[in-house]
Amino acid sequence: MKLAIAALLAGSAAAFVPAAKQASTTAIKESPYENELGVIAPTGFWDPFDLSGGAKPETFEQYRAAELKHGRVAQLAVVGYVVQECYRFPGEISPGLAFADVPNGIAAVNAIPSLGWAQIIVLIGAVDYWGFLGDFAAGKLDLDPEELEKRQLQELQHGRLAMLGTLELFRHDAQSIVQAGFDGSDNLILGLPSLYN
Numbered sequence: 001m002k003l004a005i006a007a008l009l010a011g012s013a014a015a016f017v018p019a020a021k022q023a024s025t026t027a028i029k030e031s032p033y034e035n036e037l038g039v040i041a042p043t044g045f046w047d048p049f050d051l052s053g054g055a056k057p058e059t060f061e062q063y064r065a066a067e068l069k070h071g072r073v074a075q076l077a078v079v080g081y082v083v084q085e086c087y088r089f090p091g092e093i094s095p096g097l098a099f100a101d102v103p104n105g106i107a108a109v110n111a112i113p114s115l116g117w118a119q120i121i122v123l124i125g126a127v128d129y130w131g132f133l134g135d136f137a138a139g140k141l142d143l144d145p146e147e148l149e150k151r152q153l154q155e156l157q158h159g160r161l162a163m164l165g166t167l168e169l170f171r172h173d174a175q176s177i178v179q180a181g182f183d184g185s186d187n188l189i190l191g192l193p194s195l196y197n
Contacts, residue, residue, distance in 0.1 A: 033060055037149060038067075038156045069128075071159015074166040081105065081169050105173035 033052050034045035047053070052060055081104075089099040094113050102111045112120075143151065 036060070036064070037153055038064070040153070040157070068156065068159060071156065071162055074159060074162035077166045078162050078169065081166075105176075106170060107173075107177060 031045055031047065031052060033039075033055075036045075039045045052063065055063070084104050092098050093102060094116055097111070097113070102108050
């Protein structure tokens with residue numbers, strides 16, 4: 001019994017002994033893609049889930065092309081949110097449904113007929129899969145490599161910002177549907193009162 005008590009006391013005393021400090025490191029695992037276009041300060045090469053770890057260059061190029069495509073779509077979405085606040089196309093989107101009758105933002109999802117959604121999905125799928133509306137020579141600028149790289153970086157940055165902006169517009173719009181006027185305004189775009197007069 002005395003031996004069991006002594007063992008318990010020795011074990012509990014060890015709990016108060018300071019643990020040996022382990023060397024910690026702040027080094028991030030090196031990536032073969034940390035010098036690619038789009039790696040900018042202050043984040044540097046930011047891949048917290050190591051999605052590019054072990055990726056072949058072809059796979060990384062697919063990731064970059066997808067990022068660029070999503071960025072372009074997000075830029076169109078942000079512009080679309082702004083334009084629908086101040087302008088509507090004349091005419092009808094489908095028989096009996098005028099463009100002016102379709103609500104703004106996320107509320108439009110329920111207003112568009114299912115055949116309209118089918119057309120949208122088929123068109124987007126065709127463009128994405130077969131590359132319709134692809135690479136055209138018209139409109140391409142003849143830039144020196146340094147200026148081209150600068151503009152490509154700007155396009156990536158604008159696309160990243162637009163993706164964040166689109167998510168915020170969706171969040172704000174969804175919150176307005178759940179609780180109308182939660183921010184004290186019925187309008188999506190604040191600071192532009194001339195749009196709503």
